[in-house]
Amino acid sequence: MKFVDEFRDAAVINKTAEEIRRLADPSRHYRFMEVCGGHTHAIYRFGLKDILPDNVELIHGPGCPVCVLPMGRIDDGLSLAKDPNVIFTAFGDMMRVPGTQGSPLEHKARGMDVRIVYSPSDALKLAQLNPDRHVMFFAIGFETTAPSTALTVLRARAEGVRNFSVFCNHVTIIPAIRAILDSPDMRLDAFIGPGHVSTVIGCRPYEWIAKDERKPIVVSGFEPLDILQAIVMILHQMRAGEAKVENQYKRVVPWEGNRAALKAMGEVFQLRPYFEWRGLGFISQSALRVRDTFDEWDTEQRFRVPGVRVADPKAAQCGEVLKGVLKPAQCKLFGKECTPEHPLGALMVSSEGSCAAYFNYEHRKAALTSLSWPA
C-alpha cells in the first residue's frame, strides 16, 4: 500500500482498484500472468498485490532475460574469457549471474578481462580501440534489445571491424508464452502483455493467444495505473465472454511495432531450431542466432564454444517459479541458501527476477513486521 499512497494518482488508482473489485466475479478465481519481468518488479514495488481482491492472482511470467538463460550458456561464454586475447563484454545485469565456475564478476576478480558495457555499440567501440584483441559481446534479451545488437553487427560490417563478435543469447517471447500455455500444470485465464517487447514486435503476434487459446491479452505500461487498467480491460473482456488483443500502452506501443527494428533483426539473425530455457527446457524456434552471412561476427562460428549443459541445482526450483507454478517463497532455498546477496539462481539476481522482487519487497517487509511485532 505504501508505494501506491505515494503515487501521484492515488485517488485514480483507488478508483481503478474499486472497478476491479466490481468487475471480478466473487465466485471465481482469476489467474493472470504478467509476462514481463519489468511488470513483476513494478507489481511488487508498488504493492499492487495488496490492493487487488484476493481472487485476482498475478502469476509471474518468464520475461526476465537473465533468469531464463541456462547456466551452460554462461559457462560457454565465460570459457572464452580465459583467452588473454579476448575482452568479454556484457550488460551489468549479467555480471552477477552465477555460472558453475562463478559469475562474470568473479572471473574478472581472477584477472580475466571482463567489462561492463551499457550498449552493444560500446562493445563495438571497444573493439575499435583495441584492434589487437578480440571483443566478444555476450548478448542477452528479448526483442527489446535484439534489434540493437543486430544494428551493431550491421555497423561492424559497414565499418569493417573484424575483431568483434556477438555471443548471441537473444530469445523471443512468443514461443515462451506458447510453452507455458502447453504446460499441463499451468492454468491461466489471461495475460498482461509486455510493454517494451511490444514496442518492437507490435500487437499482432499475440493474436493466436486470443483466437486459438481464447485468452485475453492486454499489452500494458509500467506505471501502477497502467497495470491496473490492463486488469480492468481483461476483466471487461472476460465478462463479455470475449478474448481479444488490446493495447493499454498506446502512448508507446504502435500496433504494428517498429519496422526498422524488425528489419535489422531479420537481416542479422535467424531462428535457432531449438534453444534451452532455464526452467522451461528446450523450446523450438525460441531463440536467435547470427545468420551465416554474418559468420565473421558470430562468436560461435569464430571460436570453439564447448556447448556445456548444466542442470540447475537440484534443490533450487527456478523452473517452477519461472513457469508460475510456484511462488518464489515456496522454493525450498528462497531466503535461506538463495538471497540477492548470494544468489543460487538467476531469478534472485536481476531486479526483474521474481525471486529478487519478492525478496526485496515482500520478504523484507514481512521480516520487518515480525521484528516490530512485540513493540
Added chain:
Amino acid sequence: MCLAIPGKIIEFAADGGSRATVEVAGVRRKVDLGLLQEDMPVLGDWVLIHVGFAMSKISEQDAVDQMNTLRMLGESEQAMQEVRGYGLERE
C-alpha cells in the same frame, strides 16, 4: 538492461550518421537513432532509449511520466548510471 530511459534530442551528429546527442536529466550522451529510420525524430523530440538505442518517440509528458516511474521503481539511479556509461565515458 530493460530500462526504458527518456531523453530529449538536442543535437544530431555532424557526420550525417544516425547518432544524436540526447539529454537525460541534465546528462548529455550520444545515442543511436538507427532503429527509428522509418519515423525519424527531429530536434527537440523525446525518445525512449534502450541500451543506447532510441526505440520509440514519445511525448514530453510521457517522458516526464517515465522518469517518475523509474524514480518510483527505484531505478532512476541505475538509469543515470547507464546513461553516463554510454560511449565508454568518452564524448
